[in-house]
Amino acid sequence: MTKQAKHTRTIELPEIPQEVAEVIEGLRSYSYSDPEIAFKTPKISYVVRDYVEESKENASSFIIAAMHGYTVEKSPEERLREYYERGREEAEESYYSGHSHLSVYADGRAKGAKDAATILGITVPGVNAPEDDGKIAEALADSLDEDDEEWTPWEA
Structure with missing residues (x-):
């Protein structure tokens, strides 16, 4: 066998x-x-x-x-957003656990990520621009009067 x-x-x-x-x-x-x-x-x-x-x-x-x-692979913007979010989370955790010196360091890292995006001229939602989860466009659409066919974005 x-x-x-x-x-x-x-x-x-x-x-x-x-x-x-x-x-x-x-x-x-x-x-x-x-x-x-x-x-x-x-x-x-x-x-x-x-x-x-x-x-x-x-x-x-x-x-x-x-x-x-x-x-x-994550895009550079996604990696930057994760780095930023991690810094913000670490800053908050450190602050509430009584480690203010670590909070300042982590907050500085997050601010550095935000500054880097701005310096490089890129817009990263959640870092140096508001998160657009579709709610902004939805709110805009809801605010429009259906009878107003003459509305254009530059009139807002």
């Missing part, structure tokens, strides 16, 4: 750029198989070709992403 050994291996899902993920999902929507995506896409997509040719690690990441799944 022969026993078959089962070998399992855990694969960590790679983190790939949003543009590469969009190519993978676009091809899946056209019923491309995972192997087709993994091995044909670098020949037909400039975005994927550039990514794969950047490094061996990117090439491996792309194949694993196409065959097994992936996570999407």
Whole structure:
């Protein structure tokens, strides 16, 4: 009697750029198989070709992403927002736990993230601009009178 050994291996899902993920999902929507995506896409997509040719690690990441799944890299704005929020949370926690010196430090980190966004000329909702969760547009739409067809945004 022969026993078959089962070998399992855990694969960590790679983190790939949003543009590469969009190519993978676009091809899946056209019923491309995972192997087709993994091995044909670098020949037909400039975005994927550039990514794969950047490094061996990117090439491996792309194949694993196409065959097994992936996570999407956070944008610089998302990373800055997380850094800002973490600083604000740490400042608040430190303040209420009686560690005012740590609160000042953490608050300074959050302010630095906000200043960096402003200096770089980027707008990051939740950091140097209000969070727009759709409520602003909804409130604006609700405030308009349906009979007022002549309204334009510059008249507000």
